[in-house]
Amino acid sequence: MRRALCPVENLYVAQRSRAFLSCALRGNVDPSVLAEAFDALTTEHPTLRSRIVPAEGGHALELLPEDERPRLIRREGGDEAYIEELNVPLPVGGPLSRAALVTTGPDTHLLTVTIDHTVTDGHSAITFMNALWDRYGELVATVPGQTPPAPVAEAEWPRPVSELLPAADPEETEKYLLRRVEETGAHPVELLAFDTPRDRPAGSEDPSEHRIEVRRLVLGAEETTRLRSAARDAGVSVHGLVAAALMTAARARLDGDGPRVLGCMSPVDLRARLTPPVSPSVMVASVTSHLQAVPVGGETDPLDLAREISTRLRESVERGDHFHEMRIMPRVPAHPALQMGSVIVTNMGATAAPRFPEGVEATDVRLVPARESYFPQAGRSPVMACVVSFDNRLAVELPHHTACFTPQYMRAFRDDVRTALLAFTQDAAPAPASAG
Missing domain, CATH: 3.30.559.30 (Nonribosomal peptide synthetase, condensation domain)
Structure with a gap:
């Protein structure tokens, strides 16, 4: 499944720019539930589980195979975790999004979300981060035995704004x-x-x-x-x-x-x-x-x-x-x-x-x-x-x-x-x- 990039989006491919969002957290964060929330949202947004591939006249977005789609990364770290994640690139041919939950202390965490500028801007990146925590809240609020929130059907590719x-x-x-x-x-x-x-x-x-x-x-x-x-x-x-x-x-x-x-x-x-x-x-x-x-x-x-x-x-x-x-x-x-x-x-x-x-x-x-x-x-x-x-x-x-x-x-x-x-x-x- 592919979607050609418009001429404007093709410019961002060469720039290799990205939005980097982060939340420093205190409290009890369930990594498995956060990973489930991230999977649910990337399912709803095909651009976030895609890669950039060559295509006639430029480039295209192509869905990643299931075993290559981005998943929440879990690791431990300290004060340098923020800069370390900031410096992780999103190379052409790889996933266009990355999420990491870094445990920085007994009761502290750092969540980072990186999204390629080819498929986002500041407003949609912030909206995605907010939606991720909304989905996490819905999942952790689910009572055992209660039906969890219904997944949203996979969306179609969004049209380029230039069109x-x-x-x-x-x-x-x-x-x-x-x-x-x-x-x-x-x-x-x-x-x-x-x-x-x-x-x-x-x-x-x-x-x-x-x-x-x-x-x-x-x-x-x-x-x-x-x-x-x-x-x-x-x-x-x-x-x-x-x-x-x-x-x-x-x-x-x-x-x-x-x-x-x-x-x-x-x-x-x-x-x-x-x-x-x-x-x-x-x-x-x-x-x-x-x-x-x-x-x-x-x-x-x-x-x-x-x-x-x-x-x-x-x-x-x-x-x-x-x-x-x-x-x-x-x-x-x-x-x-x-x-x-x-x-x-x-x-x-x-x-x-x-x-x-x-x-x-x-x-x-x-x-x-x-x-x-x-x-x-x-x-x-x-x-x-x-x-x-x-x-x-x-x-x-x-x-x-x-x-x-x-x-x-x-x-x-x-x-x-x-x-x-x-x-x-x-x-x-x-x-x-x-x-x-």
């Missing part, structure tokens, strides 16, 4: 592409130079010395509320404030005080903008992007920068540019500047954390993007930031490869972003006192 776009005049799409190419050519953006040593002879470095790591910024519930109040009072989006903080931190790492053109690449979710809308439970990549080049100087007011980013993004969505962006995505390899930002700011917004059954408590929930290749030989690259709020706590995850940016560099970058975000909240109204 669900509204009709468009090909000439208009071509005009849009030419305008975008002209704009990016006229305003090339600057990237941050890697800070790792470059004096080793070519080929002398052991790739195993390096790995993907994550620097993380988390605001507490009151700080998050203040940031939202600051955005509302200023008439900007929270995304605009976070993007401005990231671009300000990036500008501080470039020479001089004069304006330097920086690019901010923001995701645009298509699910709610299609007719009919596509449910977050459908496991497909349903996201495109908006890139804007903005001159940023050493004296640029971060709030003015946030207003510009918010306004440009809003106006782009109002024009329907996101549909054009999806249509021209197959042309990006010929024009890589179309998606070249100094910072890439993915934003899932405020998201509900999974609902855990009695006896299981989550001490942390995270979403981090990762990929196979970070190209240290390029010497510079965008900085990736994944922004998501679980249970009213805004987190900015900054994944990086240690062959490109050192942990020290990214810690300082994170700290600068935190300082910029908290500066926005200084004049914001405090969170209302809770009753009682």
